Amino acid sequence: MVDDEPDVLDLVTYNLGQAGFQTDTAVDGAEALRKARSINPDLILLDLMLPEMDGLEVCKLLRRDPKTSAIPIIMLTARASEIDRILGLELGATDYVPKPFSPRELVLRVKKRLEQNAGPQAKTAFIFGPLNVDVSRHLVTVKGKRIELTATEFKLLTLLIQRIGHVQSRDQLLRDVWEYESHIDTRTVDTHMRRLREKLGPVSKHLDTVRGVGYRFLAELN
């Protein structure tokens, strides 16, 4: 959500959180653009009255960028004129909610919009610096260059990404990637991890070994 009023941000993100959504916030257009490109959110709540770059401009830039052009944008504003609404929608807003609004109504609209998107456009693409992973396309690229992974390697990578930050023990990975049902003593996870790291090159630094525990995918490298 993009809004320069902290109270509104807090109230709406709280309500969305209660409804089960993960949220992130930005207080101005520049931050919004940056985050949209790096996080690739499922939907953006965009206030029109922003400091410096107004919401319409932000919307325009989001729509122009291939990385963000498909993200649904719900515009929020106290502006009631028909011209503003139409302009916003023409510039690419998905929907329009006038302020003041009830958080419940907003949550309901967000829910509905995401349900509509759940089918063909569910989030399946992840970006981490030079690494792009598109799950539905079975596509991994590093700096735009395509990396060929085997089925098992791809499954391992995407599972770690989906559980980003959380350490997965070898037994967990055997259960969830290999679908083993009981504990066995094997080094096969280690071997696949090595192969995956080889193929990914330097971005394999995102694949972190926690000694004595397991592996995890790091969103950020320090």
Added chain:
Amino acid sequence: MVDDEPDVLDLVTYNLGQAGFQTDTAVDGAEALRKARSINPDLILLDLMLPEMDGLEVCKLLRRDPKTSAIPIIMLTARASEIDRILGLELGATDYVPKPFSPRELVLRVKKRLEQNAGPQAKTAFIFGPLNVDVSRHLVTVKGKRIELTATEFKLLTLLIQRIGHVQSRDQLLRDVWEYESHIDTRTVDTHMRRLREKLGPVSKHLDTVRGVGYRFLAELN
């Protein structure tokens, strides 16, 4: 429990004590916030009618603070209106009990709520001043700087944190961290504690030796 009526406080805490719960009390919002942050209770009983800062405000602040945001809050009040209830629930209350109430009913509700929390929503992130510990991410930071702990050190730290304030004997730690099944005479707990303290630096003051008994994690440093 937070209430400005001493009779109510005494009655409820007595009944909760009889039911086996440890309790602590606050008579106003400021005290409640301070204690919630330092004690990190399993649940808060919060009266709406408080002097100075009312219960809704306290609830709001508790929910905003990462340290206290996950604590279940049961609201107590003589206010019967639906608006207040919805507002309270929207601000983050877990449940709502109208005054006057039977202490028995309250204890039962507390019990049920705590049982519901015992399973899938167990806490995995802890904050103590500069120290952050995130169990599922296997992440420990001090002043934002990541601290690398070995598997055993991490296990020892998190177990003491989960049993915060309670002294764990060496035998208990050997059983629960090392998974030894019978008593052995060893100094290995002491050694790991030393290593953990070394890595944590000044915040290791939270790791307290109780001579002749064992070790505990202190929520606050005096």
Added chain:
DNA sequence: CGGAACCGTGACAAATTCGTTACAGTTTCA
């Protein structure tokens, strides 16, 4: 006060973990 128990500390060696190489069986595909 002195002795015994306790615990922090430094040093060392054994144990464990995991990256790596190599190999062989299985599967896939032209």
Added chain:
DNA sequence: TGAAACTGTAACGAATTTGTCACGGTTCCG
């Protein structure tokens, strides 16, 4: 059918972790 790719296992060794021992300072109690 045969070659290539995939997958899992075994063995080796480097790095890290772990546990033990001995010493000495601190605390407690008779």
